Amino acid sequence: MKGIKKLLWVLYQCFAFYTLLIYTLILWVPSDGWVAGFMMMSFPLVVAIHLISVPIWFVVERKKAILPLIMFAIAGLFLSRTYAFGGSGDQDTVTGEKQKFSVMSYNVHVFQKFSEWWKGDGREEIRDMKAWIGNSGADVLCMPEYYDEDETVFDSGNYLSKKGYKHAAYFHRRKFGKSYWGLAILSKLPIVASRDTVFEAQNGMVQADVKVGKDTIRIIGLHLYSMTLGLSKLVEQKEMDGIEAESRVTLRKMKNGFQQRAEEFTVLQDWIKTSPYPVLVCGDFNEVPYSYIYGKLRKSLKNSFEEKGQGFGFSFNHLPYFIRIDHQFYDDNRLSVHDFTTYSKIKYSDHYPIMGTYSFK
Structure with missing residues (x-):
């Protein structure tokens, strides 16, 4: 013994x-x-x-x-x-002379376009999802895996335009015929300049310079490399051979994800360094709070959840569930964050929406 x-x-x-x-x-x-x-x-x-x-x-x-x-x-x-103890924030619409503005990040999972259920009762849920986004009150929407298809239930662009989001920045290939698939920034506030870069398929970054009163903020919306781990397949395995095979596939995808996102991060760093305006970076990072990219960003920018969030702020609605991979980082030298919310009861997508409220210092 x-x-x-x-x-x-x-x-x-x-x-x-x-x-x-x-x-x-x-x-x-x-x-x-x-x-x-x-x-x-x-x-x-x-x-x-x-x-x-x-x-x-x-x-x-x-x-x-x-x-x-x-x-x-x-x-x-x-x-x-x-874990964040930031409280619910303040509710004033202005801070002195400075107007507040809100930014929502929401990976909308192409509005369930590739799920069979949308062709039946799911159509109503898609409409509900668009209505929730349109009525969210956010001034700027950053949406990875955004999907827009004219004259269908997925006609997101026209619907949100009627809700006040008349300004937009997309990947350079705006339309595939009548549809668009990828990252998008939609705004009620004027977008005076934009650019983009595509890493792979729907993954990439979109930059939008947004006018807020007399000030300008550079919002960088991103969707870093997705690993599509398929953990449900691993959990469903009953035999050891199946567990070993799925484990190898999962580990290989994770290894590739770490390598790909590290390369993508170098582009993001250049965009941040060359900005003449205060920067806000938001979107689906596919990185947990203990990762390389999160740690590097945290050295130069503040994380909104850490400053004003509440609880654990888990942002993923599928296996492994208890992770936070959607983030907002901001330049705290020139911006203040007043409120940050993770909408964990909004379950239309495989991600939860997150929204921060800011003002210029």
Whole structure:
């Protein structure tokens, strides 16, 4: 029995060392490699294991419970990325002379275009989804996986234009015949300039310079590389061979995702650095709060959820559910955030909408 305890303690010490490596990577984000990506993504699981280990070691050998307790306590350095206490914000429409404006990010999942159910009762839900977006009160909409098809239930552009969103910025290939598929920024406020870059299919970035009163803000809407992991297939496997095969596919997709998004991030950095206006970056990052890209952005911009959000702010509505991959980052030297909301009861898409309210300093 003593030999087993000794072995378990050695293994736990190795795990504690691995944990310190993860903490170091998250704090200093020195590497954009896929190995570091896997390690940083494991952060929530690692912290949970330390929390569970505290009472276990307390029972086995009380003094040794100190190490998991310390490991768990150090994780508090990342509490602001995990859970927000920002409150509901203030409701005034102006701050002194500065007008407030709201930006909503919502991956609309092509309004369920590729799901069979929309051809039946789902048509009404699509209309409800468009109505909710149109009545959301947001001044600017950033929508990854936006879909627009003339003269159908998917005629989003004309519908939202009637709701006041008369200004738009798209990928350069605006239409495929009567339809458009990809990232879009729609605005009630004037867009005075725009540009775009396409990474792959619907993934890419759109930049819109938006006039807010006498000021101008540069909004960069993005949709970084999607891994389309298909975790439901992995969960459904009953045989070990199937589990191993699906696990290999999942890990390969994750590795490719880390590499692709790191390359895309270099383009985003150039866009931010060359902006003459305060910048707000929003959209579907496909990156959790402990990742390389999130950490790098956090060094130069503030995260709106961390400043004014509430709770965990999970933004994904499918497996693995408990993750936050939709974000808004803003230039806190020239912008203030007043409110941030994750609409976790709006379940039309596989993502939840998020909205921040801002003003110029």
